Amino acid sequence: RAPSDRALFWRQPASDAPFAAAARRGKWKYLRIADDERLFDLDTDPGEKVDSRARFPEIFRQLRGEWEAWNSDMVPVP
Numbered sequence: 001r002a003p004s005d006r007a008l009f010w011r012q013p014a015s016d017a018p019f020a021a022a023a024r025r026g027k028w029k030y031l032r033i034a035d036d037e038r039l040f041d042l043d044t045d046p047g048e049k050v051d052s053r054a055r056f057p058e059i060f061r062q063l064r065g066e067w068e069a070w071n072s073d074m075v076p077v078p
Helices: 057-072
Strands: 008-014 017-025 028-033 036-041
Touching: 008 057, 017 057, 028 057, 036 057
Parallel strands: none
Antiparallel strands: 008 017, 017 028, 028 036
């Protein structure tokens, strides 16, 4: 089944772990854990081993921006 163009966003605040945020659109996944941000191509790297943000900076900026816009409409994380 082909991935959807619909974007999915999530965040996971935890008192015992670093803040985590993610967005997925199609084959691309943006992931932030604390201050570490990465981009993954899930078609070629389903195990999320290779950070592709240097190779695809525009996709990285776009997906991060979409996550930030979504997050700005959410209840603040305590």
